[in-house]
Amino acid sequence: MSQQDSLQHSLARHTQALKDKITEKIAQTGDISFAEYMNICLYQPGLGYYSSGMHKFGKEGDFITSPELGDLFARTFAMQFQQILSQLVKPVILELGAGTGQFCFDCLTELDNLNSLPEKYYILEISADLKERQKQKINSLPDSIRQRVEWISQPLQEKYEGIIFANEVIDALAVEVFKYSNNQYLQMRVDYEENFKTKWSEFPQGLLKQLKAKELNLPENYVSEFVPNLSAWLQSITQNLQKGVVLFVDYGYERDAYYHSQRNQGTLVCHHRHKSNFEYFENIGLQDITSFVDFTAVAEAADDCGLDVEGYTTQACFLMSLGIQNLLGDSDDNYSKYYEKTTELKKLTLPSEMGEKFKVIGLSRNFNQEFSGFAMMNLLHLL
Numbered sequence: 598m599s600q601q602d603s604l605q606h607s608l609a610r611h612t613q614a615l616k617d618k619i620t621e622k623i624a625q626t627g628d629i630s631f632a633e634y635m636n637i638c639l640y641q642p643g644l645g646y647y648s649s650g651m652h653k654f655g656k657e658g659d660f661i662t663s664p665e666l667g668d669l670f671a672r673t674f675a676m677q678f679q680q681i682l683s684q685l686v687k688p689v690i691l692e693l694g695a696g697t698g699q700f701c702f703d704c705l706t707e708l709d710n711l712n713s714l715p716e717k718y719y720i721l722e723i724s725a726d727l728k729e730r731q732k733q734k735i736n737s738l739p740d741s742i743r744q745r746v747e748w749i750s751q752p753l754q755e756k757y758e759g760i761i762f763a764n765e766v767i768d769a770l771a772v773e774v775f776k777y778s779n780n781q782y783l784q785m786r787v788d789y790e791e792n793f794k795t796k797w798s799e800f801p802q803g804l805l806k807q808l809k810a811k812e813l814n815l816p817e818n819y820v821s822e823f824v825p826n827l828s829a830w831l832q833s834i835t836q837n838l839q840k841g842v843v844l845f846v847d848y849g850y851e852r853d854a855y856y857h858s859q860r861n862q863g864t865l866v867c868h869h870r871h872k873s874n875f876e877y878f879e880n881i882g883l884q885d886i887t888s889f890v891d892f893t894a895v896a897e898a899a900d901d902c903g904l905d906v907e908g909y910t911t912q913a914c915f916l917m918s919l920g921i922q923n924l925l926g927d928s929d930d931n932y933s934k935y936y937e938k939t940t941e942l943k944k945l946t947l948p949s950e951m952g953e954k955f956k957v958i959g960l961s962r963n964f965n966q967e968f969s970g971f972a973m974m975n976l977l978h979l980l
Contacts, residue, residue, distance in 0.1 A: 608883060615644040615882040620789050628788040628796060632825055635877075635886050636771040640723065644882050647694075647769065648724050661871075662765055663846070663912070663951060664700035667941040671703035673921040674844075677970045678704065678760055679713040681842050684966050685758040688841065689717040693763035693834065698731030700764060705742050715760075718746045719753065752833055758840040767847050767895065768887045770830065772822040773804060774865065777815040782808055793878040811894070813856050821856060821863035822888050828901040835902055835962070842968075843904065843960040846912060849890030850956075851979040856891075864889035892958055896980045899960045908959040908971030909980055913952030916945060918973040 619637055623629055639646045663670040682688045695701055701718060708714050722728045728748055735746050774785035776797055782805060783797040800808065804825055811823070824830075835843060849855070855864070867874045869884035877886060896906045910918075925938045946952040959968050 611644065611649070612881050612883060615641060618644065619787075619793075619881070623787070623789045628786040628798075631774045631785045631787055631795070631822075631877075632771040634787040638881055638886055639769060639771065641882075646882055646885055649726065649882060662696060663945060663955070664696065664703065664764065666944055667938065668703040668707075669921055669924055669938065669941050670916070670945055671700045672707040672924055673916050673919045674700075674762070675704045675707035675711065675713075676919045677844070677968065678708060678715075678762075679711045680966065680969055681760055681964070682708075682713050682715055684964065685841060687716045687758065689719060689753075689757050689759040690715045691719045691721060691753060691759065691761045693721050693761070694766045694769070695720045695722055695731050696727065696764075698734035700762075701731070701746065702734050702738060705738065705745070709739075709742055714742065714745060716745070720746065720748050721750070721752065722748060723750075752835075753837050756837045756839045759838065760841055761834060761838060761843040763844075764846045765848075767824070767845055767890045768849070769885070770824045770827070772865065772888050773800075773808075773825050774820065774822045774863065775800070775808060777813075777819045778817060811852065811856075815856065816858050816861065819856075819858075819861050821860070822865055823891065824894065827894055828898040831895075831898045831904075832902045835904060835960075838962055840963040841961070842907075842964055843899075845890075845895065845958050845960075846955060847890045848954045848956070849892050851909075851976075852891055852893035853979070855889065855893070890956075892956055893980050895958055904960040904962050905964075906958070906977065906980065907961050908957070908968050909976045910957055910971050910974050911953045911976075912955035912957055913946040913948070914974040915957040915970040918970050921945070 615638065618641055619629075619634065622633075622637070637645065640648050642648055678690065682690075690704075692701060698720075701720060705714065705718060720728075720731060722731065731748070735743055738746075776783045776785070778797075782800055784800045784804070786796050786798050788794050788796055799805075807825060808823060815821075854860075865875070865877070865886070865888045867877060867880075867884045867886050869880050874884075892909060896909070899906050921942060925942065926935055944950045957970065959971065
């Protein structure tokens with residue numbers, strides 16, 4: 598058997614093992630919600646997309662995130678972090694889902710240059726494989742920086758001051774899929790008879806209450822999705838933050854744009870080897886399932902958790918407000934490096950690339966300082 602054939606055989610076994618887990622669950626309980634199906638696909642221990650050893654990031658994976666393009670993204674955020682950390686006592690940084698560890702590496706390197714290192718840099722990571730990749734990356738930092746990094750398996754249990762940061766995390770939370778038909782909301786559920794299939798049923802009352810609270814005005818047969826229990830998730834992440842800031846970066850819209858009448862099939866999509874598809878029942882455990890973020894819902898969840906919403910803007914405006922363009926260096930010094938950095942800058946900021954698709958939302962608790970990142974344009978009124 599060739600190496601390629603062996604790999605394909607291994608991937609097929611992986612998919613089948615996860616498929617068996619899901620079908621066993623359905624056999625025991627009957628059909629399951631799409632959110633439960635998505636949660637198993639992404640997070641089943643050892644088998645789910647984010648909890649197995651599959652390569653997800655970079656050219657060899659399924660997608661490239663902003664920190665993987667180069668160091669401009671992390672270095673620019675470090676400037677915002679410096680401003681916040683200077684106002685706190687023994688501050689820490691908590692990063693949710695740190696990918697390859699590239700953001701942590703570049704951010705701490707820049708904070709060291711700025712003489713603004715935190716007491717600790719915690720990484721909350723559920724994937725054992727990614728944790729090992731992160732450790733390999735972080736271990737190449739100088740000891741004085743490396744010793745500040747610590748991996749944790751649950752949100753910090755002690756009270757602290759600091760920054761919570763997450764890049765492309767909320768889009769990976771499991772979603773409920775709904776259809777608006779005959780003046781009522783129906784829930785998508787997943788069943789299995791020889792193959793996976795979907796069906797529509799009445800929503801459980803708790804979820805229906807969350808959906809109705811959005812006060813959507815939708816046309817007939819409109820299909821979309823929402824993150825259930827988002828407030829509870831945010832509360833679990835932020836409950837011990839006594840003073841500080843939460844910064845989320847993700848692709849998404851404010852509610853009016855998210856549930857626009859023309860976006861009548863929702864935003865749910867799969868990513869596999871840098872290609873998008875809508876085949877949720879294919880490549881189980883081998884592909885990402887994701888949806889865009891409703892940033893109005895994030896703001897509402899923040900309010901539920903006693904957090905203030907300080908800012909909301911595009912990734913381009915946030916990075917430009919902080920002076921990302923000043924990090925390009927001198928073209929006379931090294932033209933090829935300058936060209937490389939300019940290309941990276943364009944990918945991060947151009948509307949046709951990541952600049953407008955990605956947004957930054959800033960939340961705070963007991964923190965009154967203005968954020969430099971929202972100086973150029975603050976779109977809070979759209980939320």
